Amino acid sequence: MELKIPNHIAIIMDGNGRWAKSKGLPRTLGHREGAKTLRKILTHASQRGVKFLTVYAFSTENWKREKTEVDALMFLFKSYIKNERKNLMKNKVKFIVSGRVEGVSEGLLKEIKDLEKVTENNEGIVLNIAFNYGGRAEIVDAINKIIKEDKEEITEESFSKYLYNDIPDPELVIRTSGEFRVSNFLLWQIAYSEFYITNLYWPDFNEEALDEAIDSYNKRERRFGGIK
Numbered sequence: 001m002e003l004k005i006p007n008h009i010a011i012i013m014d015g016n017g018r019w020a021k022s023k024g025l026p027r028t029l030g031h032r033e034g035a036k037t038l039r040k041i042l043t044h045a046s047q048r049g050v051k052f053l054t055v056y057a058f059s060t061e062n063w064k065r066e067k068t069e070v071d072a073l074m075f076l077f078k079s080y081i082k083n084e085r086k087n088l089m090k091n092k093v094k095f096i097v098s099g100r101v102e103g104v105s106e107g108l109l110k111e112i113k114d115l116e117k118v119t120e121n122n123e124g125i126v127l128n129i130a131f132n133y134g135g136r137a138e139i140v141d142a143i144n145k146i147i148k149e150d151k152e153e154i155t156e157e158s159f160s161k162y163l164y165n166d167i168p169d170p171e172l173v174i175r176t177s178g179e180f181r182v183s184n185f186l187l188w189q190i191a192y193s194e195f196y197i198t199n200l201y202w203p204d205f206n207e208e209a210l211d212e213a214i215d216s217y218n219k220r221e222r223r224f225g226g227i228k
């Protein structure tokens, strides 16, 4: 039987801190290594024919972490945007961000908007970075947009258009580091997604691990509430 490739894969990149700790390194180095993994996985996902890759890089709850760690994550995102620009253009990646972007610093917001603009016509894989993102916040923000427009009736389809980005729902959600939690990620979009949990820490996740997740997805029987 032909292998089904998920159109959209969403990843909770968990375990950077534990990866660093297991090696006696500061947590921030775990995040830095995690950014390298993202680079690898984006390339591989695109080569496998995935059309959308969403990754959870900073949640609305992550502000509670120590300032040094928050600063490091902000810095890392800024560096990623600067350093990856050429590579993303070369590989025709369309870069988008989902989240309360107005909540980040002016400098970072400008970098985000710039990269979204220069990559907007790219026709390769869409890289959606969930940053300052919360699933509940996204639903509340959508409702507030609807209220402002004085809409009287809404359907599931029309509601989706008010989310941060109007992209298809993920067929597959991957979480690393063995945790069985959703952690406020894409609450609306994952209604029928398949879940794949691996014990690998995110910095150890690699091309082979992504292939395993896709293989596992292929063994699932998706019924969407119906009977087969």
Ligand code: FPP
Pocket: 013, 014, 015, 016, 017, 018, 019, 031, 032, 034, 035, 038, 056, 057, 058, 059, 062, 073, 076, 077, 080, 129, 177, 202
């Ligand atoms: C969860 O691991 C990971 C994060 C909160 C940050 C994810 C960020 C990256 C992978 C860096 C790449 C990001 C960008 C923006 C390019 P954790 O710190 O909660 O790990 P732990 O549960 O082991 O402590």
